[in-house]
Amino acid sequence: MAILVFRNQKMGLLLSELGAYICGFAHAPAGTKRISNLLRSKKWESKLVDNFLFAKAKERIRDLQARGLRPLLLWDDSRIEKPESWFMEGLCSVESSKGKRLTKIKKGFYHPPASRICVPGFHWTATMVSALGEIPSVCQMSWWTSRGKYKELASNIMFRMLKKLNKSLIVKVLHVLDRGYASAWTIEWMMHFEQDFLVRWKKNILLIHPQ
Incomplete structure (x- = not known):
C-alpha cells in the first residue's frame, strides 16, 4: 500500500515496477503481465x-x-x-491549470490572453x-x-x-x-x-x- 500512497504526478508508478514488487525482480515480466490481465479483466x-x-x-x-x-x-x-x-x-472541457500558470504576466514579456484556457x-x-x-x-x-x-x-x-x-x-x-x-x-x-x-x-x- 505504501508503494501506491507515496506517489505523485512526477513520480508515477510504472506497471513493470509494480510487477517486480509482486513477483520479485527476477520475475518482473510475469508480475507485470499478471497485473495487466487483472486490470483488463471483465470479471470486476x-x-x-x-x-x-x-x-x-x-x-x-x-x-x-x-x-x-x-x-x-x-x-x-x-x-x-x-x-x-x-x-x-x-x-x-476543463480549465487548464498548467496553461493558467504559464500565461501569468511576466515583466518585459507579452501580455497573456484574458480568457481562461480550456x-x-x-x-x-x-x-x-x-x-x-x-x-x-x-x-x-x-x-x-x-x-x-x-x-x-x-x-x-x-x-x-x-x-x-x-x-x-x-x-x-x-x-x-x-x-x-x-x-x-x-x-x-x-x-x-x-x-x-x-x-x-x-x-x-x-x-x-x-x-
Whole structure:
C-alpha cells in the first residue's frame, strides 16, 4: 500500500515496477503481465474499489472516535488534463491549470490572453477522512464528465456522496469544504442531510435570508 500512497504526478508508478514488487525482480515480466490481465479483466468493475475504500473509511472513522478524535471529512475536487487526447470516451472541457500558470504576466514579456484556457479532460471529486494531526485517506472518489452521454453536474455528484454517507455512517463527522464549494446548493444539501459542516466562504457571495 505504501508503494501506491507515496506517489505523485512526477513520480508515477510504472506497471513493470509494480510487477517486480509482486513477483520479485527476477520475475518482473510475469508480475507485470499478471497485473495487466487483472486490470483488463471483465470479471470486476469499479464498484469493488469504491466499496473497499468506503469500508476502510468507515473503519477509520470508528477508530478515530474510539481514540477521542473528531472525524473530519475533507471535500476536494480537481481535474485531469488530457490536452493531446480527442477520442477518449467521456472527455469534456476543463480549465487548464498548467496553461493558467504559464500565461501569468511576466515583466518585459507579452501580455497573456484574458480568457481562461480550456483543454480536454475529466472532472474529479473526492472525500477524504482525517482528523487533527492525522494523515488523510480516501473515502469516496468519482471521475465525471460535463458532456455527452454520461453528462453530470457537480451538485448531483455531491448529493449522491452525501446520501451514501448519511445512509451508512452512524458516527457524526465534520465536513470541511474549501471556497470552491461556497454555493447555495452546498448549504442546501448539508442541511437536507443534517450534517455538520465548515465551509470557507467567498466574501463576494452574499447570503440572503428568505424572510
